[in-house]
Amino acid sequence: MTSSTAAGVTTPAASSTPTTGRRGGSGAGGSTRPSCQADGCRVDLTDSKHYHRRHKICEHHAKATVVLVSGQQQRFCQQCSRFHELSEFDDTKRSCRRRLAGHNERRRKSSSDLHREGSN
Ligand SMILES: [Zn+2]
Ligand SMILES: [Zn+2]
Numbered sequence: 001m002t003s004s005t006a007a008g009v010t011t012p013a014a015s016s017t018p019t020t021g022r023r024g025g026s027g028a029g030g031s032t033r034p035s036c037q038a039d040g041c042r043v044d045l046t047d048s049k050h051y052h053r054r055h056k057i058c059e060h061h062a063k064a065t066v067v068l069v070s071g072q073q074q075r076f077c078q079q080c081s082r083f084h085e086l087s088e089f090d091d092t093k094r095s096c097r098r099r100l101a102g103h104n105e106r107r108r109k110s111s112s113d114l115h116r117e118g119s120n
Contacts, residue, residue, distance in 0.1 A: 036061055037083075039068040055081050065092050 034045040036058040043058035052059060055076075061067045062076050066086065074083040079099035088096040 037069060039071065051081075063094075065094075 034048075034053045034056060035041070036043045036045065037056045038058070038061045041058060041061060043060070045053045045056070045058060048059065052062065055062075057076055062078075065075060066073050067075060067083065069083050073086055075086055075089055075094065076082070077084050077088070077094065077096045077099065079095040084096050088098065090097055090100075093100070
């Protein structure tokens with residue numbers, strides 16, 4: 001009789017640590033609290049208007065003529081609801097030049113569009 005030794009399983013001593021799909025983040029799986037995206041601004045937008053929370057901008061910086069965002073001087077465009085470089089604006093306007101130009105065109109268009117006549 002041959003006694004078959006069932007010792008054929010070798011377990012790898014080195015436990016492979018999964019390095020893939022590691023999500024960095026100290027936040028323990030939760031909703032990120034909305035905060036202003038301006039540099040150094042820690043305003044909690046939880047109680048702010050929906051508009052401010054959506055665009056991550058506090059009321060103060062939404063109206064400021066110069067806001068430092070990621071180290072650059074920018075201004076919040078009320079038309080685009082986002083930050084542009086100061087060069088995109090005229091003087092202290094809060095709408096970028098491009099939008100203002102488009103605005104005028106659209107205005108002209110819509111005004112003529114109001115005259116709905118002879119659609120028979
Ligand atoms: Zn702010
Ligand atoms: Zn704009």
